[in-house]
Amino acid sequence: MRDVAVVGAGMTNFVRRALETPKELSYEATKNALDSCGLQLDDIESIAHGSAPDAFDGIHQKGEYLADGCGGFNKPTMRVYVGGATGVHSLIHGWYHVASGHFDTCVVVCEEKMSSAMPHAQAFFKTIFDHTTERPLDPTLLWIFAMEMKRYMETYGYTKEDMAIVAEKNKNQGIKHPASQFDTEVTVEDVLNSEVMAYPVNRLDVSPVSDGAVAVVLASDRVARQITDQPVWVEGVGWNLDTAYWATRDLYYPRYCEKAAWMAYDMAGIRNPIEDIDIAEPYDPFDYKALHHMEGLQLSPKGKTVDLLKDGYFDQDGEIAMCPSGGLMGVGNPIAAAGTMKIAELFWQLRGEAGERQVPGSPKLGVAQAWGDLMQVSSVVVMGN
Amino acid sequence: MNKKVAIIGVGYSKFGSTTPDVSYREMIYEAATRCYEDAGGIHPTEVDAFVASSEDFMEGVSIADEYVPDQLGAVLKPVQSITGDGLQGLASAMMQIQTGQLDLVVTSAFSKASNVQQKENVMSYACDPLTVRPLDENPNFIAGLEMNRFLEETGNTREQCAKVVAKNKANALSNPYASYGANIDAKDVLNSPALFEPINRLDSSEDLDGAIVFLLASEEKALELCENPVWVKGISWATDTPNLDSRNEGLGSAVYARLAAQKAYEQAGIKYPRKELSLAEIDDTFSYKELQHIEALKLCSPGESGDLLEQGVFSKNGDLPVNVSGGNLGVGHMHEANGFQKLLEVVLQLRNEAGKRQIEGANTGLAFAWRNIPTATGVVTILSNDRY
Numbered sequence: 169m170r171d172v173a174v175v176g177a178g179m180t181n182f183v184r185r186a187l188e189t190p191k192e193l194s195y196e197a198t199k200n201a202l203d204s205c206g207l208q209l210d211d212i213e214s215i216a217h218g219s220a221p222d223a224f225d226g227i228h229q230k231g232e233y234l235a236d237g238c239g240g241f242n243k244p245t246m247r248v249y250v251g252g253a254t255g256v257h258s259l260i261h262g263w264y265h266v267a268s269g270h271f272d273t274c275v276v277v278c279e280e281k282m283s284s285a286m287p288h289a290q291a292f293f294k295t296i297f298d299h300t301t302e303r304p305l306d307p308t309l310l311w312i313f314a315m316e317m318k319r320y321m322e323t324y325g326y327t328k329e330d331m332a333i334v335a336e337k338n339k340n341q342g343i344k345h346p347a348s349q350f351d352t353e354v355t356v357e358d359v360l361n362s363e364v365m366a367y368p369v370n371r372l373d374v375s376p377v378s379d380g381a382v383a384v385v386l387a388s389d390r391v392a393r394q395i396t397d398q399p400v401w402v403e404g405v406g407w408n409l410d411t412a413y414w415a416t417r418d419l420y421y422p423r424y425c426e427k428a429a430w431m432a433y434d435m436a437g438i439r440n441p442i443e444d445i446d447i448a449e450p451y452d453p454f455d456y457k458a459l460h461h462m463e464g465l466q467l468s469p470k471g472k473t474v475d476l477l478k479d480g481y482f483d484q485d486g487e488i489a490m491c492p493s494g495g496l497m498g499v500g501n502p503i504a505a506a507g508t509m510k511i512a513e514l515f516w517q518l519r520g521e522a523g524e525r526q527v528p529g530s531p532k533l534g535v536a537q538a539w540g541d542l543m544q545v546s547s548v549v550v551m552g553n
Numbered sequence: 554m555n556k557k558v559a560i561i562g563v564g565y566s567k568f569g570s571t572t573p574d575v576s577y578r579e580m581i582y583e584a585a586t587r588c589y590e591d592a593g594g595i596h597p598t599e600v601d602a603f604v605a606s607s608e609d610f611m612e613g614v615s616i617a618d619e620y621v622p623d624q625l626g627a628v629l630k631p632v633q634s635i636t637g638d639g640l641q642g643l644a645s646a647m648m649q650i651q652t653g654q655l656d657l658v659v660t661s662a663f664s665k666a667s668n669v670q671q672k673e674n675v676m677s678y679a680c681d682p683l684t685v686r687p688l689d690e691n692p693n694f695i696a697g698l699e700m701n702r703f704l705e706e707t708g709n710t711r712e713q714c715a716k717v718v719a720k721n722k723a724n725a726l727s728n729p730y731a732s733y734g735a736n737i738d739a740k741d742v743l744n745s746p747a748l749f750e751p752i753n754r755l756d757s758s759e760d761l762d763g764a765i766v767f768l769l770a771s772e773e774k775a776l777e778l779c780e781n782p783v784w785v786k787g788i789s790w791a792t793d794t795p796n797l798d799s800r801n802e803g804l805g806s807a808v809y810a811r812l813a814a815q816k817a818y819e820q821a822g823i824k825y826p827r828k829e830l831s832l833a834e835i836d837d838t839f840s841y842k843e844l845q846h847i848e849a850l851k852l853c854s855p856g857e858s859g860d861l862l863e864q865g866v867f868s869k870n871g872d873l874p875v876n877v878s879g880g881n882l883g884v885g886h887m888h889e890a891n892g893f894q895k896l897l898e899v900v901l902q903l904r905n906e907a908g909k910r911q912i913e914g915a916n917t918g919l920a921f922a923w924r925n926i927p928t929a930t931g932v933v934t935i936l937s938n939d940r941y
Contacts, residue, residue: 221615228678268651409632541619
């Protein structure tokens with residue numbers, strides 16, 4: 169196995185309605201990432217591309233359609249696909265492009281333009297349900313997440329206020345992110361008073377619908393050292409998919425996340441994640457999900473997560489900084505791109521380039537995680553400097 | 554040097570032009586079960602990871618990857634999907650093994666085309682929404698343009714394309730898993746109804762349902778578990794621009810095939826493909842595509858493919874049999890599983906299990922997949938039953 173480093177990162181602003189087309193968003197992110205490490209497209213040997221449902225763009229085989237936007241013409245280009253977990257999984261995909269010895273350099277680019285979905289992206293998610301057992305009930309994604317949130321809260325006696333603390337923390341942290349689509353402070357009260365979407369999910373418990381793209385540049389050990397003095401190494405990768413029958417799972421705990429995390433930790437030689445990890449970027453499309461995933465990532469004992477959160481354990485200057493980027497709640501949620509945003513955040517944090525969001529004390533090791541499908545998939549990447 | 558990888562198991566479901574008795578999940582289950590048996594009774598819990606190839610719109614769901622794990626026995630396992638031809642999924646699985654992180658990876662692809670009532674409507678959704686889709690045409694008109702351009706540039710003829718159809722449909726007659734075998738000649742093709750000038754109905758392949766599953770192993774595992782591993786010696790893929798009007802070399806050339814082939818030959822150490830390959834299974838979604846791909850894959854010089862075809866070079870008993878399985882024209886068109894049908898044939902041939910169509914002494918084969926109109930991606934795989 170060859171060592172693989174992230175040597176550059178770039179992203180577009182996350183916004184509610186981008187003027188740019190999906191191809192242009194991909195182009196901008198790719199260009200920013202290449203510029204950040206002084207490379208050109210000619211220096212890149214392969215492209216790993218990620219984007220979630222084709223329905224958002226209304227384009228069949230959209231990987232092919234978007235290929236030229238991300239620089240993937242006349243090159244080996246492959247689109248990988250694990251629903252919402254795609255953003256982090258694409259990095260894993262790019263990692264084995266390089267770690268396998270096939271390529272020395274690879275651009276990983278993820279894009280999502282959700283505003284094209286009219287009237288709302290949620291309508292498009294209705295097509296992810298099983299056509300026989302679920303779709304006739306006319307469910308929305310929010311329903312099943314509401315069930316999961318309720319089950320999680322019930323199991324440990326957490327309250328809606330507890331969950332809202334995450335929304336407050338991440339949204340306010342996101343204001344420090346230059347690409348964030350928010351600039352307004354939010355309080356727990358605001359979250360609790362926002363409109364009920366599907367009990368117990370209120371509007372501000374949910375991340376926004378966003379457009380955006382993020383790209384990172386990967387290089388093999390030898391090439392990385394020629395490009396930069398500060399490579400950030402991919403130390404471990406893991407991914408896992410649970411059964412398609414979500415009704416047969418116990419929703420209080422993400423087993424798929426635990427398995428993906430251990431796959432990555434084992435590879436990184438991490439025995440005690442709580443001790444070793446400095447920064448965690450769990451996927452937080454809903455506020456409860458950040459806590460749910462911290463438990464799955466083995467970064468918080470089951471049922472103790474709210475206590476630790478209240479004690480400041482997960483603050484920017486806490487023991488494990490949770491979502492110093494602001495996460496999906498704070499920066500925005502262009503599905504696949506949101507996961508790659510977390511990878512980019514680790515890259516900047518571990519190089520000490522995260523500005524106002526910088527985690528103090530020279531962090532050494534970070535973990536990024538994404539999640540999706542029918543609450544069933546996780547991808548996990550451990551990065552270190 | 555990259556780590557060595559072998560195919561140690563293969564399974565496929567019953568193929569058919571319609572399969573109303575099984576769901577796609579049942580079809581994949583059937584193929585997967587046979588694959589595990591074929592590999593000497595592997596249990597899916599022993600497999601390290603799974604890769605599936607699928608596309609949302611064809612399956613009628615969004616985020617189709619979420620429906621992968623159950624039928625493969627892959628629940629709570631590392632599973633991912635590639636939105637590409639099965640051979641791209643194979644490349645992905647292979648790279649996973651070559652990192653040294655994993656030893657056994659299963660990869661699957663399937664077609665349930667009979668569920669799609671108007672395939673062309675789905676395909677037109679793959680066309681550029683501003684420049685092509687508003688033309689509101691069956692997207693296969695692009696194939697007509699390509700064919701015209703290819704014949705014009707190379708001097709190959711309409712009749713030679715028709716002979717491709719006759720050859721492949723005849724080959725399919727000795728293939729029990731082929732659905733569209735027939736004894737016809739070039740005249741029948743030329744007299745069949747016109748679809749997209751100059752493509753006639755018989756120049757175009759018909760849809761087929763089926764699922765195919767392969768088990769890949771690292772060198773150590775392959776030698777431990779398998780007596781007849783088939784080694785993947787080279788794999789490469791490339792994409793041309795999706796914009797029809799800005800392809801570097803126009804519509805006549807299959808640039809994606811040439812780029813992919815160059816690298817795959819290099820990996821496999823092949824200098825003279827026509828001499829060194831025992832057989833080639835290459836995309837023939839349309840009759841002209843076989844000739845165009847033969848030339849792009851450097852199996853002959855530009856403009857030479859039609860003449861060599863007439864001389865029998867690509868026939869079953871020729872120097873380099875092409876699509877001895879029957880290809881897409883004879884077996885059927887399997888969408889994301891097209892590349893896997895090619896791979897299946899090469900694997901069976903290299904294992905000496907191809908029955909009536911067995912090529913004596915086959916030891917190196919090429920499988921090539923193209924992703925159909927309007928895409929411009931090709932994948933080349935080189936396999937051999939000799940160890941590296």
